Amino acid sequence: MATLRDVKRKIEAVKKTSQITKAMNMVAASKLRTAQQNMEKFHPYALKFREFIGRLAAGVEDTKAYSLLTPKEEVKSVELLLITADRGLCGSFNTNLLVAAERFIRAKKAEGIEVSLVNAGRKAKDYFRRRPVKVRDSYTGLLNKVAYEDARRIGGDLIDQFETGSADEVYVIYSHFINIAKQQASLVKLLPITPAAGEEGATPFEYLFEPSHQALLTDLLPNYIYVQVLESLYQTSVGEHASRMAAMENATSNCKELVKTLTLTYNKARQAGITKELMDIVGGAEALKK
Amino acid sequence: MADKIILEIVTPERKVVSETVDIVVAPGEMGEFGVLPGHIAFLCKLRVGELRYRQGAASHQIAVMGGYAEVLNNQVTILATAAEAAVEIDVIRAKAARERAERRLAESKDKFDFVRAQAALQRALARLKIAER
Structure with a gap:
């Protein structure tokens, strides 16, 4: 004894x-509150934006005119944007995301598709540093303050990759925030864009467009990617704090x-x-x- | 037909305006346009500039930093990159931004810098115009 x-x-x-x-625990709780408020403030914008795109894309017959809407004939390489937290001590939060990414990469490799990775978050960066995966770029410190500018930079970069043909498809893995007790690592295809046209595609309104339908859509599509990236960042940041709060509790x-x-x-x-x-x-x- | 229109201005950061108004005048890419009740469905790109709306006798100005506008069923939705009402504008910061942009315009050599400085100048001017009214 x-x-x-x-x-x-x-x-x-x-x-x-x-x-x-x-x-x-208490620090995480207060950060969670701010992060959640920010996410909620962004929500109406994202919602409206999706409606916009849905309506505009519903009227498109020939997707060939828009490079971001057109699927590549042959998919040889894909790009994955992996969003994790910068810090640990938040339970299985980061591990879940890393496992999801690992699984995705393995599946794509089995199909003979090359995967290049863009890490957003220190945990992702550290994890893939010594692994046999091509890491094209890494960002850190994004989740401290989620900003539109960051989303724009990352999104713009991903679009470049897609348009120059370095990547035939672009995906993102982020933590989908379901509620405070539940977050889920989710995989979403960013490019080519598949607009959610199901909602009210049946009633296409006769719109007047200015400057023109095509010009508007061409202009909107990249912004749609930024919105998607921004939303993923917001959700992951809220998830991180919620997860840490629970772990510390x-x-x-x-x-x-x-x-x-x-x-x-x-x-x-x-x-x-x-x-x-x-x-x-x-x-x-x-x-x-x- | 309703005799009012619902105006909503949202930005990535927040919802700036959500009100029932009589008339909206917005800075369209190809010129300013006004929206009265019963307007046809309309989608358009916005440039940096001033958005006005009237509620009874009171009229308001908002600085809009580019974005998109949709008119549908007497509802105007503005998706702006950023938007500020007159009282929220930081005049000192906007003035500093104007000076910075002017200096860059004078100095800039390549086209890319020039375009960026020009955009920054436009934003600063739009803010100042509304703030100083």
């Missing part, structure tokens, strides 16, 4: 850890449990010590009597 002093030291250590996890409650069992061990050891001493005294007294 551990000595009294050892147990006591351990209890102190666990208590300190629980203070840290508790603080991290768990850690704190585990600490408490550990302190409880350790205190029990401590008291038992103390009691055993006292009993032993008593036995000695009683034994001594008995011996004197004789």
Whole structure:
């Protein structure tokens, strides 16, 4: 059995850890709130944008005129934008994303398709540094403050890859935010664009366009990619904080449990010590009597 | 037919305006256009400039930094890259931006820089015009 002093030291250590996890939990909670607010503020824009694209694309008969809508005849190489957090200590959040990416890469390689990777997030960058995957570019520090400018830069770069033919398809893996307790690593195809025309494609309104239908759509399509990227970033950032909050909550409650069992061990050891001493005294007294 | 139109201006950062108004005048790519109730369905690209709307006797100005506009069933939706009402505009910052852009315009050699500086100047001017009214 551990000595009294050892147990006591351990209890102190666990208590300190629980203070840290508790603080991290609260920090994550407040960051989560801001991140969620930002995401909600962006939501109407994304929604309207999708409606726009849906309506404009519904009237298109010949997709050949728009390079971003046209699927390549033969897919030889794909590009994957992988969004993860910059920091750890958030449960299985990053691992889930990395596993999803790994699986995607393996599947594509099995089909004989080359995959090049764009990492957004330090965890993704570190993970793929020593792995046999072609990493074309890496960004870090995006999720601290999700900004339209960043989404535009990344999106623009991806579009370039697609248009120059370096990539025949572009995908993104991000953490889809379902609710605070649930996030899911999701794979979405960015390019070529497949507009969600199902909603009200049946009622195409007769619009007046300015400058022209084609000019408008050509102008809108790249922006649509930016919006998609931005939304993925927002969702991942909210997911990161939610995930960290949950992980730290768990850690704190585990600490408490550990302190409880350790205190029990401590008291038992103390009691055993006292009993032993008593036995000695009683034994001594008995011996004197004789 | 309704005699009011619903105006919504959204940007990636926030929803700027969501109101029932009488008339909207927006800076279209090919010239300013006005929207009154009963307007035909219309989609258009916006340039950097000033968007005005009137609510009864009160009229408002918003600086719009480019984007798209849609008119449908007496509803005007503006998807702007950025948009600010007169009271929100940071005049000092806009002035600094104007000076910076003017300096760059004078200095810039290649075309790319020139175009960027020009766009920056336009944004600064649009903001100042509205803020100083």
